[in-house]
Amino acid sequence: MGVDEIRRVAVVGAGLMGHGIAQEFAVAGYGVSLHDLSAERLAAALAGMRANLALLADHGLVDAARAAGAPDGVRATTDLAAAVGDADVVIEAISEDLALKRDLFGRLDRLCPPRAILASNSSTFMPGQLADATARPDRVAVAHYFNPPHLLPLVEVVRGAATSEETVATLVALLERIGKAPAVVQHEALGFIGNRLQSALFREALAIVAAGIATPQDVDSVVRNGFGRRLAVAGPFEVAALAGFDLWLNVSTRLFPEIASSPEVPAWFREVVARGAQGAEAGAGIDGWTPEEAEARKRRMGEALIRIARWEQP
């Protein structure tokens, strides 16, 4: 199926990710169905969409009339068959549980038109782990968004061993049409691209703290106030090219033997987590944030992402 034939996108799982994913297809003018297990979840998702869209409209990032109308056009239903029976593309965003996802993919395969592409937003499961629950492995892929999905343009499109060229091309074209920035992951690799890169940085951040080189606060400051700002406009290859590959070769040759390569998570970080400091969601970061501070930091990040989106507009 080519991108021009796509009329309806169904999003299954209307939580943190699902409502933001559905919102963008609705604003772009696609027919959108949204499915979750309860009417309460669906109502919360539609309310979340309205709040997101009102904020985007306030900042001139979506047309105000479109923002106001888009959620009304969403077919929100707890009936899976009604949600996906006429879908051309399904994006699954249910809880990260392989048995649940495989069961759902089996049902989607039976309920969706044969042409439909089934894509999972899973962060950790591979297309092949879902494709073999269906009779259409060539039309199964992962479409991995980043949170918040309506503010971060990236979607990693992961090709499984059985995923067809056409499926990858159609997903990429669809995502580009609604203004996303898809990146193709050419074969199944845990962490895809983004989480592998984030984990490499986090491993070194932990190692720097473990070696007493700097505090977590100073590590964060170096990223936030230093090279992290550059990363919003240039990836690592672009940064290296701008500096000169010869210089980067020299730096890499000297530093690679010094930096972390251990497969183990450092014990001190395990202890932090065991003490109950679970990060912003639990209201307790390694700074010992209060719930109010965690909320304020989350808000500040959202506002900064909106400013970046405004600045990136043509």
Ligand SMILES: NC(=O)c1ccc[n+]([C@@H]2O[C@H](COP(=O)([O-])OP(=O)(O)OC[C@H]3O[C@@H](n4cnc5c(N)ncnc54)[C@H](O)[C@@H]3O)[C@@H](O)[C@H]2O)c1
């Ligand atoms: N949260 C993130 O930062 C993030 C980022 C990228 C990808 N993901 C992936 O997105 C998916 C969803 O994550 P989330 O953070 O939105 O979770 P969430 O808990 O906010 O939402 C999941 C929703 O799925 C619903 N659900 C569960 N089982 C279902 C079923 N069988 N049928 C229909 N609905 C069902 C739940 O009721 C819930 O509303 C996961 O696969 C996760 O790995 C999450």
